[in-house]
Amino acid sequence: xxxxxxxxxxxxxxGVLALNNPVAAQENARPEPKVVKDLVKGSIHHRxxxxxxxxxxxxxxxxxxxxxxxxxxxxxxxxxxxxxxxLSEQAxxxxxxxxxxxIGDQPVTSFGYVEDINIQHALIIxxxxxxxxxxxxxxxxxxREYKRGSWRQPxxxxxxxxxxxxxxPKVVKDRIKGSIYHDKGQREWQRITGQVRVIDAHxxxxxxxxxxxxxxxxxxxxxxxxxxxSPYPCGKEAAxxxxxxxxxxxxxxxxxxAQDDKWIGYVGDTNLTHALIIxxxxxxHHSSLHxxxxxxxxxxxxxxxxxxxxxxxxxxxKRFPGAN
Numbered sequence: 001x002x003x004x005x006x007x008x009x010x011x012x013x014x015g016v017l018a019l020n021n022p023v024a025a026q027e028n029a030r031p032e033p034k035v036v037k038d039l040v041k042g043s044i045h046h047r048x049x050x051x052x053x054x055x056x057x058x059x060x061x062x063x064x065x066x067x068x069x070x071x072x073x074x075x076x077x078x079x080x081x082x083x084x085x086x087l088s089e090q091a092x093x094x095x096x097x098x099x100x101x102x103i104g105d106q107p108v109t110s111f112g113y114v115e116d117i118n119i120q121h122a123l124i125i126x127x128x129x130x131x132x133x134x135x136x137x138x139x140x141x142x143x144r145e146y147k148r149g150s151w152r153q154p155x156x157x158x159x160x161x162x163x164x165x166x167x168x169p170k171v172v173k174d175r176i177k178g179s180i181y182h183d184k185g186q187r188e189w190q191r192i193t194g195q196v197r198v199i200d201a202h203x204x205x206x207x208x209x210x211x212x213x214x215x216x217x218x219x220x221x222x223x224x225x226x227x228x229x230s231p232y233p234c235g236k237e238a239a240x241x242x243x244x245x246x247x248x249x250x251x252x253x254x255x256x257x258a259q260d261d262k263w264i265g266y267v268g269d270t271n272l273t274h275a276l277i278i279x280x281x282x283x284x285h286h287s288s289l290h291x292x293x294x295x296x297x298x299x300x301x302x303x304x305x306x307x308x309x310x311x312x313x314x315x316x317x318k319r320f321p322g323a324n
Contacts, residue, residue, distance in 0.1 A: 034061050034062065034073070034074030034075065035059050035060065035061035035073045035074050035075050035077070036059070036060045036061060037057070037058065037059050038057075038058050039055050039056070039057060039058070040055065040056050040058050040294055041053045041054075041055060041056075041294075042054040042055065042056050042284070042287075042290040042293070042294065043283055043284035043289070043290045043293045044283065044293075044310065045217050045283035045284060045285065045293075045310050045312070046283070046284045046285055046286060046287065046289070046290065054287075054290070056111070056290065056291075056294075057110070058109060058110055058111065059073055059075075059077055059109065059110035060107050060108070060109050060110075061073050061074055061075075061107055061108070062074060062105070062107055062108070063103065063108045065096055065099050065100055065103070066078065067092070067096065068081070068084050068087070068092060068095035068096055068098075068099055068123065068128055068129075069081045069082060069083070069084045069123075069129070071103075071108060071119075073108075073110070077110070079108075079110050079112060081112060081119055081120050081123060081129065082120045082123070082124075082129055082130070082132050082136075083129065083130040083131075083132045083181050084123070084128065084129050084130065085128075085129075085130055085150045085180075085181075087128075087150060091149075091150055094128075094149070095123070095128040095149065095150075098123075098126060098128055098149070099119070099123070099128075102114065102117065102119065102122055103119070109291065111290075111291035111294075112291070113291055113295070116278050116295060118274065118291075118292075120136070121136065121139055121271065121274070124136055124139040124140050124143060125139040125140075125142055125143050125148075125269050126143060126148050126149050127143040127144075127147075127148030127149020127150050127151045127152070128149045128150060130179055130180065130181040130182070131178070131179035131181065131182045132179075132181065132182055133182065133288060134178075134182065134183075134187075134256065135215075135264065135286065135288060136179070136182070137178035137179045137182065137187065137189060137254065137264075138189075138252070138254045138264050138266055138271070139271070140178070140179045140180075141176055141177075141178065141189070141254075142252075142266065142269065170194050170195060170207045170208065171192060171193070171194035171195075171206045171207060171208040171210065172192070172193045172194060173190075173191070173192050173193075174191050175188050175189065175190055175191065176188065176189050176191050176254075177189075189254045189255060190254070190255040190257070191252065191253065191254050191255070192206060192210060192212065192252075192253045192263075193250055193251070193252045193253075194206050194207060194208070194250055194251070195207045195248070195250055195251075196246065196250075196251045198239055198242050198243040198246065199211070199221075199239075200218070200219075200220050200221045200235065200238070200239045201214075201216070201218035201219060201220075201235065201238035201239045201241070201242050201276060201281055201282065202214045202216050202217075202218040202220075202282075204251060204253070204263075204265065206251075212253050212255075212262075212263040212265070213261070213262045213263060214253075214262065214263055214264075214265050214272055214273060214276075215256050215262035215263060215264055215273055215285065216272070216273040216276050216277065216282045216283075216285065217282055217283040217284070217285050217310070217311055217312065218238055218276055218281055218282040218283075218311060219234050219235040219238050219281075219303070219308070219311045219314065220235050220311065220314070220315065221233075221235045221236055221239060222235055223235035223308075223309070223311060223314045224320075225303060225306055225307060225308040225309075226306050226307040226308070226320060227305055227306035227307075228306065231320075232306075234302075234303055234308055237281070237302075238276070238281035238282070238302070238303075241276070241279060241281050241302070242272065242276065242281070245267060245270070245272070245275055246267050246272075247267075249267050249268060250267075251265055251266065251267050251272075252265070252266045252267075253265045253266075273289070274289065274292055277289055277292040277293050277296060278292040278293075278295050278296055278301075279296060279301050279302050280296035280297075280299075280300075280301030280302020280303050280304045280305070281302040281303060283310065283311070307320070
């Protein structure tokens with residue numbers, strides 16, 4: 001499989017060959033293909049029970065914006081960015097302009113990413129898209145409450161925006177309506193907003209003592225990884241990454257009641273689960289997160305700098321050969 005890294009190595013190899021081969025030099029001078037297609041292994045954690053890693057078809061290249069929910073590669077392949085609200089002509093223009101600025105002249109993957117940005121999530125949290133999966137309700141709630149994009153329309157109720165200010169409790173607990181599209185607009189979410197303490201890379205404690213488990217597969221504090229044959233405390237490094245990401249900012253968490261009472265967490269507009277995975281400190285637990293894990297693996301971030309065990313296997317007692 002050809003990754004971005006291996007594609008770069010391939011071009012370097014051609015350049016070295018061209019030093020002694022004029023024909024190769026001419027071929028190397030040809031324009032790069034408009035799109036690059038390959039097969040890539042998905043998450044090492046999220047796969048069928050007892051099955052192999054899922055393989056994904058991937059396209060990388062420049063795109064044309066067809067409309068706020070559709071992109072087209074140079075070979076004609078189109079990707080769907082999800083559901084958009086009913087937009088006026090002016091709103092459609094604004095949404096298209098937002099997408100154009102987000103992508104610019106950068107290549108896009110058929111996973112719906114430009115660099116480390118999930119384009120669908122960016123559209124939703126900026127008010128130009130609607131959630132089509134439970135993991136995206138929180139982004140839509142944030143856009144709605146801050147009246148971004150299409151939510152600026154006065155006829156749309158901003159609902160119960162949770163605020164953490166000096167005159168209010170340090171932790172605010174409420175229930176909030178989810179997406180107006182997914183689950184037919186009937187889903188309500190339990191929410192907690194406030195200052196937190198990071199216990200480990202998947203556990204937060206609010207200042208009132210409430211603990212929540214983030215919906216992410218991440219190492220515990222005691223987990224060790226290996227880099228160049230030497231052990232290092234990957235669990236502590238993962239927790240420190242999360243601690244620095246959050247800093248002194250309030251965190252907003254939404255309870256995923258159907259998923260073992262785990263929570264989707266946000267600091268500002270950043271989804272904590274996605275940030276952990278794409279920076280290499282977590283593994284995908286859902287197909288929508290495979291691209292983030294692939295990006296971390298190919299760029300050798302976090303855990304992917306060396307060897308590590310699936311956190312579930314570590315918690316079950318598995319260790320590296322020869323380790324105590």
